[in-house]
Every structure is written in C-alpha cells, then in structure tokens.
Amino acid sequence: xxxxxxxxxxxxxxxxxxxxxxDGPPSDxxxxxxxxxxxxxxxxxxxxxxxVVCVLVYLALVVPGQWFxxxxxxxxxxxxxxxxRGVGHLAGDELVVTSPDPNSITLLSLVTDFRSSxxxxxxxxxxxxxxxxxxxxxxxSDVRPDKLNSxxxxxxxxxxxxxxxxxxxxxxxxxxxxxxxxHGPLPQPVQIKGVVATPLGAADVLRDRLHEWxxxxxxxxxxxxxxxxxxxxxxxxxxxxLALVVGLSGLAFMALRRWRPGNFAPSTPAFLATLFLVxxxxxxxxxGFNLMRQEQATNALFLGKDARAKHLVNDDGPxxxxxxxxxxxxxxxxxxxxxxxxxxxxxxxxAYHLYPNNVYFNPRSNEIPAATLLHAGDWLLVFQRRxxxxxxxxxRLRWDNGQTVNAELKLVEPGGALFLIR
Amino acid sequence: MTTWALGVAVIEVLRGRxxxxxxxxxxxxxxxxxxxxxxxLVTLWMRMLAVASxxxxxxxxxxxxxxxxxxxxxxxxxxxxxATRSIANGIKRWISPDHVPARQRMLWFALLGWVALRFVLLxxxxxxxxxxxxxxxxxxxxxxxxxxxxxxxxxFVTASEWFxxxxxxxxxxxxxxYPATIPLTQVWSALLLGxxxxxxxxxxWWLTAVAFGVAIYGFLRQQExxxxxxxxxxxxxxxxxxxxxxxxxAGYADLAMSTYFTLTALAAFRAVRTRSAADxxxxxxxxxxxxxxxxxxxxxxLMLLPGVVAAGVPRYGNRFAAGCFAAAAIxxxxxxxxxxxxxxxxxxxxxxxxxxxxxxxWFAYANWHLLFYGAAAMAVIAWRHLLSRExxxxxxxxxxxIAFLIxxxxxTNARVWVEDQSTVNRATLHLAxxxxxxxxxxxxxxxxxxxxxxxxxxxxxQRGAS
Numbered sequence: 001x002x003x004x005x006x007x008x009x010x011x012x013x014x015x016x017x018x019x020x021x022x023d024g025p026p027s028d029x030x031x032x033x034x035x036x037x038x039x040x041x042x043x044x045x046x047x048x049x050x051x052v053v054c055v056l057v058y059l060a061l062v063v064p065g066q067w068f069x070x071x072x073x074x075x076x077x078x079x080x081x082x083x084x085r086g087v088g089h090l091a092g093d094e095l096v097v098t099s100p101d102p103n104s105i106t107l108l109s110l111v112t113d114f115r116s117s118x119x120x121x122x123x124x125x126x127x128x129x130x131x132x133x134x135x136x137x138x139x140x141s142d143v144r145p146d147k148l149n150s151x152x153x154x155x156x157x158x159x160x161x162x163x164x165x166x167x168x169x170x171x172x173x174x175x176x177x178x179x180x181x182x183h184g185p186l187p188q189p190v191q192i193k194g195v196v197a198t199p200l201g202a203a204d205v206l207r208d209r210l211h212e213w214x215x216x217x218x219x220x221x222x223x224x225x226x227x228x229x230x231x232x233x234x235x236x237x238x239x240x241x242l243a244l245v246v247g248l249s250g251l252a253f254m255a256l257r258r259w260r261p262g263n264f265a266p267s268t269p270a271f272l273a274t275l276f277l278v279x280x281x282x283x284x285x286x287x288g289f290n291l292m293r294q295e296q297a298t299n300a301l302f303l304g305k306d307a308r309a310k311h312l313v314n315d316d317g318p319x320x321x322x323x324x325x326x327x328x329x330x331x332x333x334x335x336x337x338x339x340x341x342x343x344x345x346x347x348x349x350x351a352y353h354l355y356p357n358n359v360y361f362n363p364r365s366n367e368i369p370a371a372t373l374l375h376a377g378d379w380l381l382v383f384q385r386r387x388x389x390x391x392x393x394x395x396r397l398r399w400d401n402g403q404t405v406n407a408e409l410k411l412v413e414p415g416g417a418l419f420l421i422r
Numbered sequence: 423m424t425t426w427a428l429g430v431a432v433i434e435v436l437r438g439r440x441x442x443x444x445x446x447x448x449x450x451x452x453x454x455x456x457x458x459x460x461x462x463l464v465t466l467w468m469r470m471l472a473v474a475s476x477x478x479x480x481x482x483x484x485x486x487x488x489x490x491x492x493x494x495x496x497x498x499x500x501x502x503x504x505a506t507r508s509i510a511n512g513i514k515r516w517i518s519p520d521h522v523p524a525r526q527r528m529l530w531f532a533l534l535g536w537v538a539l540r541f542v543l544l545x546x547x548x549x550x551x552x553x554x555x556x557x558x559x560x561x562x563x564x565x566x567x568x569x570x571x572x573x574x575x576x577x578f579v580t581a582s583e584w585f586x587x588x589x590x591x592x593x594x595x596x597x598x599x600y601p602a603t604i605p606l607t608q609v610w611s612a613l614l615l616g617x618x619x620x621x622x623x624x625x626x627w628w629l630t631a632v633a634f635g636v637a638i639y640g641f642l643r644q645q646e647x648x649x650x651x652x653x654x655x656x657x658x659x660x661x662x663x664x665x666x667x668x669x670x671x672a673g674y675a676d677l678a679m680s681t682y683f684t685l686t687a688l689a690a691f692r693a694v695r696t697r698s699a700a701d702x703x704x705x706x707x708x709x710x711x712x713x714x715x716x717x718x719x720x721x722x723x724l725m726l727l728p729g730v731v732a733a734g735v736p737r738y739g740n741r742f743a744a745g746c747f748a749a750a751a752i753x754x755x756x757x758x759x760x761x762x763x764x765x766x767x768x769x770x771x772x773x774x775x776x777x778x779x780x781x782x783x784w785f786a787y788a789n790w791h792l793l794f795y796g797a798a799a800m801a802v803i804a805w806r807h808l809l810s811r812e813x814x815x816x817x818x819x820x821x822x823x824i825a826f827l828i829x830x831x832x833x834t835n836a837r838v839w840v841e842d843q844s845t846v847n848r849a850t851l852h853l854a855x856x857x858x859x860x861x862x863x864x865x866x867x868x869x870x871x872x873x874x875x876x877x878x879x880x881x882x883x884q885r886g887a888s
C-alpha cells in the first residue's frame with residue numbers, strides 16, 4: 001500500500017515505489033508482496049469489525065423487543081381492507097381512495113387477531129399522501145374492546161412510515177382490529193397496498209435497511225435534481241453509515257498503531273485513502289447496480305423502436321398521438337399556436353412536439369391568455385383543459401371569465417381539440 | 423468526432439507556437455480539452471453563419487470544421503514534425519499499459535473496466551431515451567428544434583414580446599434569453615444525423631463526460647500523479663451519481679457548465695504557472711465558453727479570479743484573496759439590503775439557511791457518494807497545506823465557490839430550490855469536479871508530509887512540479 005505519490009521515474013523494480021511511512025516504526029522498510037497482502041487483510045479486518053460493531057450498536061438502539069423473535073411477519077393486502085369512510089376502488093393490488101367522506105375523513109379497517117407483544121411494529125403501505133397529512137394508526141384490543149386507540153403515522157415522500165407501537169401503553173393483549181385514518185382532504189388519490197405487522201427483530205430491521213438501500217430508483221422527474229440512493233425514505237442512508245465506518249476505522253487504526261506499532265505498518269494516509277476508496281466503491285457498486293436495472297427497464301420500453309414509436313410509448317404517448325393528428329391538420333409552414341392544458345407537463349410537452357411552429361405556452365400557470373391577445377389566423381390547441389366551451393353553431397370559443405373569441409374547430413379528439421382563430 | 427479533432431488540432435497549433443514542452447503526460451489533457459474547444463468553436467462558427475444569413479448545412483458547418491481540423495493537423499505537422507509525432511507517441515503510450523507500474527497494472531485495468539462499464543450503461547440510456555428532463559424540453563431543446571428546422575438562429579422572446587409582435591418571426595419558450603451554446607450543440611448533432619432525433623442529438627453529453635474523464639486523468643498525470651491514482655481521480659469524478667444522471671438524462675446545461683468551468687480553472691492555473699500563451703489562450707477560450715453556456719458562468723468565472731491571482735502572485739495572492747472575500751461580503755451585505763435581482767436571483771438580507779435540506783443533499787442522499795465527507799475531512803487533516811503555494815489557488819477557488827453556493831442558498835430565492843431539492847445539486851455540480859481535484863491534491867500534500875521520512879517517496883520532479 002502506498003499513498004498516491006508518484007513513483008520515481010527511474011524506479012527499476014515495481015517494488016521500488018512501495019514504501020511505508022516514517023511515522024510508523026518500520027519506517028525504512030520495503031513492504032514485500034506478502035506484507036502488502038497482510039496489511040490489506042488487516043485493513044479489511046478493521047473495516048469489517050467496525051462495520052459489524054456499528055450494525056450491532058444500531059440494532060441495540062432500534063430493535064424494540066427480542067432480537068430473534070419466534071413470530072413471523074403478518075401481511076394483509078388491499079383485498080382484506082374495508083373502506084369504511086371515503087370513496088375508492090380496487091385497482092390491481094391497490095385500493096385507490098379518491099376522496100374522503102363529507103367530514104373529510106378517510107377510514108380503512110380490517111379484523112385481526114394477534115398478540116401485541118409479538119408484533120411491536122405496524123406498517124401501512126400507503127403512497128400518494130400529502131407531506132403534512134394527518135394520518136393515524138387505529139386499533140382495538142381484547143383488553144379494552146370498547147376503546148379505540150391511536151398513534152400518529154409519519155409521512156415522508158408521500159408514503160407512510162412504519163410505526164413502532166410497542167411502547168404505547170394501549171398496545172396490549174390481542175389486537176382485534178387495525179385501521180388507518182386520514183384526516184383532511186386528499187389533494188390526489190391515495191393508494192393503499194395493505195398493512196404489515198412485524199415482530200421487528202434484528203433480521204427484520206436489517207432486511208428493511210437493505211430493502212431501503214437497494215430499492216430500485218427508476219428515473220423520474222426529479223432524478224435530474226436529486227439521486228436519493230434507493231427508497232425515498234431511509235432510516236439510515238448508506239453514505240452516512242459508510243462515512244461513519246470509515247471515520248471510526250481510521251481512529252481504530254491509529255489507536256492500534258500506537259498500541260502495537262509493529263503490527264500496523266501501513267502509513268495512516270494510505271490506510272485512510274484505501275478505506276475511503278473502498279467505501280466509495282461500495283456506494284458506486286450500489287449505484288451501478290441501480291443503473292443496470294434502469295437500463296433493463298429502458299431497453300424494455302424503447303429498444304428497437306424508431307423515434308416516433310418511442311414517443312408513442314413514452315409518458316406522454318397519448319398527447320404525442322394527438323399532436324400527430326393536429327400536425328396533419330396544421331399548414332405545412334410554421335404557424336402561431338397558443339397551447340392550453342391544465343397540467344404544466346402537457347403544456348410544455350405539447351409545445352415541444354409542435355415546434356418549429358411558433359408556439360406559446362405558459363410554463364408556470366394554467367392561465368389562458370386574454371382573448372384580445374389572440375389574432376385571426378392564430379391557432380389554439382387545447383389538451384385536457386377544463387372550462388373551455390365551444391359553440392359550434394355560432395363558431396365561438398368561450399373560457400375563463402367569460403372571454404370569447406371567434407374560432408373554427410379543426411380537430412376534436414377525446415381530451416383534445418384544435419381551433420383556428422377567426 | 424469532427425469537433426473533437428478540430429479542438430485537438432487547434433490546441434496543437436497553439437502549443438506549436440508556445441514554449442510548452444512536449445510530454446506524453448500532456449496528451450490526455452490535450453485530447454480531453456480538445457473536445458471542449460472543438461465543440462465551443464463549432465457553436466461560435468454557427469453563430470457567425472447565422473449573423474451572415476448563411477443557412478446551417480453539412481456543407482456550411484461540417485465541411486469547414488473538418489477542413490480546419492485537417493489543415494490544423496497538416497500545418498502543425500509541417501511546422502513541427504517531431505512534436506506531432508510526439509502526440510501520436512503520447513497516445514500510444516497513454517493507451518498502452520507500459521506507463522502503469524507493474525504492481526498497479528491489474529488494478530488500473532480493473533478500474534478502467536469499471537469506468538468503461540459505467541459508460542456503456544450511460545451510452546445505452548442516451549441512445550434509447552428521448553429527451554426526458556423538464557428544462558430540456560421547455561427551454562434548451564426548444565431552441566435547437568426551431569433552429570435546426572429553420573437552419574438558422576431566430577430570436578426567442580418573452581411572452582409579452584411574443585404577443586406584441588404577432589407577425590414577427592420571434593419564438594417563445596420557458597427561458598427565451600438563455601445562451602445559445604447548448605442548443606447549438608444539439609443543432610450540430612441533428613445536422614450530422616440529417617434528422618431531428620431527440621435521443622441521438624444528446625450524444626454530445628456522453629462524449630462530454632468521456633472527454634472530461636480523459637482531461638481530468640491528463641491533468642492529474644501532469645501533476646505527477648501515478649497512472650493508477652490519476653485514474654482513481656477521474657473515476658471519482660465520473661462516478662458521481664448526479665454527474666451520471668446528467669449524462670444519462672441529457673439535455674441540461676449543468677454538465678457543460680461543470681466541465682467547462684473545471685477545465686477553465688485547471689487551464690488557468692496552469693497558464694499562470696507556465697506563463698505560456700498557448701495555455702493562456704486555452705484558458706481564455708474555455709472561460710468564454712463558461713459565459714456562453716449558462717448565466718451563472720459569469721459568477722463562476724469571478725470565483726476563479728482570486729485563485730488565479732494567488733497562482734500568479736503567490737507572495738500577495740492569499741492577501742488578495744482575503745481582500746476579495748471581504749469585499750464580496752460587504753458587497754453582498756449592501757446588495758441584500760436593497761433587495762436587488764442579479765442574474766434572475768432576488769437577493770434578500772434575511773438569513774434563512776435551509777440547513778437540513780442542504781445536509782441531506784450533500785451528505786445523506788446518494789448524489790455525491792462520499793465527496794463532501796472527504797472534502798470536509800481533507801479540510802481538517804490537511805489544513806496546514808491548504809494555503810501552500812501549490813494548493814492555494816485551488817483552495818481559494820473551492821472556498822469561493824462554496825461561499826457562493828452557501829450565499830445563494832441562504833440569501834436568495836434559491837433557498838426554496840434547496841428545500842425542494844430541485845436546484846441545490848445542479849448548482850453544486852458546477853463545482854464538484856474541482857472539489858475532487860482539490861481533495862486529491864490536498865491529500866497528496868498531506869500524505870507527503872506524513873510520510874516525509876520516506877526519502878524515496880518524494881520525487882524531485884514533484885518538488886519542482888509546474
């Protein structure tokens with residue numbers, strides 16, 4: 001092991017450049033291949049030992065009950081749930097709740113029967129929640145069947161987080177029923193996959209962390225801004241753990257070197273650099289593995305398709321198909337087109353597909369330009385925009401605030417229309 | 423590749439007139455920078471064609487570029503036959519394993535294979551996926567698409583201007599006044615393709631990453647790093663997840679901003695030390711590109727100024743840098759008091775730093791692997807060396823860059839973009855490769871000191887390193 005210092009150009013043998021530090025006792029010694037291997041083993045051993053100690057300390061802090069419980073995980077999927085309050089439907093393996101009841105309460109429940117002491121953790125698998133949503137876990141037990149108990153459920157990244165209920169004084173006896181309550185309006189549909197009661201043993205905790213680190217993080221709208229590194233919510237981010245392990249390993253190495261100088265010949269910089277690079281490599285391997293899975297997904301979607309076919313299978317495929325039809329109606333030379341749609345995404349995408357026509361779209365607001373700004377000969381493309389009415393008999397287009405303009409309908413499709421302003 | 427050849431030819435012609443000594447370790451840096459110089463020159467040429475009302479075409483863009491590249495190589499070869507041969511030899515040596523010490527060869531090739539695998543994955547993504555990220559299709563490729571179809575540059579204007587001129591030829595997109603360099607690179611790709619394919623037009627992003635890796639490797643080799651450790655340095659840069667995301671999901675200007683700024687800094691520091699006109703011209707060219715890629719490029723170049731002075735006048739450099747920091751602090755205080763808007767950022771006096779979001783972005787999420795842990799550790803353990811003659815320019819530039827980022831996050835409307843994690847990493851990406859280079863150089867200085875008892879570790883060449 002050596003630090004990243006250049007080997008002398010004149011070095012005659014590969015080992016000429018392998019040195020050990022002066023701050024250790026065997027300062028002038030050359031490190032042989034066998035010694036190098038031995039030092040590598042020592043470094044790996046320190047790294048591994050510190051890693052194991054960190055994991056054990058973490059488990060001691062977070063495992064709420066027995067480390068090796070006999071109970072196994074209990075899972076109830078969406079079909080086991082009853083939507084007591086609110087409006088929703090089953091879609092695949094998820095229960096999709098679209099709106100709460102008139103009192104702004106959404107309630108799902110199920111009948112259970114398990115010993116509370118065997119299951120200190122309950123995890124509702126819910127996504128689509130607002131970050132500030134008031135979400136609660138409810139339960140009844142055979143100790144006081146008439147009492148409805150509750151505990152707050154944290155929300156992160158639009159998902160509900162597991163709840164540790166072991167220390168809740170009402171988590172007693174046999175749990176006879178579980179429920180999920182969401183107070184307040186639902187800005188978007190909430191998807192519920194089910195609920196899991198977990199013994200939260202050491203293996204469960206470790207499995208959860210591994211799942212968080214190695215959850216497939218596919219490309220999404222925020223990937224260009226942030227790479228989370230696995231699941232959206234992570235109790236212990238992997239970079240934090242590895243940085244801690246590297247730091248503590250460095251301290252352990254320096255302590256051991258001071259204590260037994262003869263056995264720890266590598267220089268401190270070389271040792272720290274090696275640990276740092278190994279930790280970086282581990283993170284990079286995780287990232288590379290995620291990229292590999294992403295490429296499989298990308299190829300499944302796009303491989304072997306031409307540019308048009310790729311657009312048709314893309315997120316905005318229906319919009320692209322509509323724009324193709326609009327292009328067939330539009331003149332071959334570029335014209336001015338104003339685009340309106342409720343969603344920013346569709347306004348921008350429609351504009352992009354319509355260039356080199358001279359398009360206008362409002363990038364940040366759903367506001368339609370004033371009617372006075374539109375001129376005869378301009379075009380108006382509407383895609384999934386509420387509040388626009390067309391009177392075919394009078395040839396008039398009407399939208400927000402009662403604004404009207406003379407227009408001719410040139411194309412109409414489900415969700416989209418194209419008008420020529422007169 | 424034509425642009426790459428053009429850039430290498432231009433640098434070689436410049437070098438031919440300079441006193442810079444030919445050296446095999448320079449080859450990688452020259453080849454890497456060649457891509458950036460060539461790409462930028464092509465966009466300048468396209469701007470000139472547009473001004474002269476000459477439509478974009480293979481015959482007007484690609485042919486002259488290829489001709490200049492060939493002429494450059496021929497002229498250089500005629501003028502400096504031996505030098506040209508040395509470049510060829512440099513490439514041969516560079517790609518052969520002979521320059522890697524035997525004990526490191528296996529690791530060197532393994533790491534190269536690891537990087538190559540990453541680039542295969544990224545290339546697949548670039549080739550398969552149509553333009554994906556938001557700003558790419560609302561403000562960058564919008565211009566490219568129009569200019570490609572119309573075969574010239576037409577103006578983009580604000581919404582009010584667009585509505586006010588119904589008969590005009592002005593276009594609209596989400597950022598009409600953004601610079602033209604990035605869209606022009608896509609126009610150039612489409613011209614070579616002969617059609618608008620919004621996956622393949624992004625190939626320059628992948629090539630930018632490849633060339634950048636080569637340039638970083640070359641720079642570290644110039645700094646007397648062993649081949650293995652130079653490759654480690656390049657790998658650290660190329661493996662940053664947010665860097666890779668900007669390659670895979672091509673279409674933003676941040677990758678170009680980051681790479682051009684880093685190479686501008688490295689070329690400028692080198693130019694100040696070598697006092698070579700060729701190096702100075704290279705730095706100047708790359709610096710001009712920074713301004714024409716993205717508006718923050720102007721500020722990034724300002725951040726470079728104290729570091730360049732520290733490199734050029736080491737005796738007074740640190741004091742000058744301290745003065746710059748003080749002046750910047752006073753200026754920032756005055757500007758924030760008046761709530762002015764600079765480059766689209768509204769300055770405000772009330773300090774409101776979203777620390778949690780910033781710490782998440784830099785330390786908890788996967789964006790940067792262990793970069794900021796390493797940088798923080800290096801600032802602590804190598805603090806004695808950070809303002810040494812060799813390290814001061816880099817240290818001052820990195821410090822100025824981080825101060826600029828923190829100031830932007832704390833005192834402007836960019837704070838919101840930290841909280842929602844939308845811009846914090848993209849802004850940091852501009853500085854990140856330079857932080858890695860600084861980290862490696864600081865580590866070398868520290869480890870050399872720590873191991874100073876080993877006489878055979880410090881090589882004479884390093885002590886006198888340029």
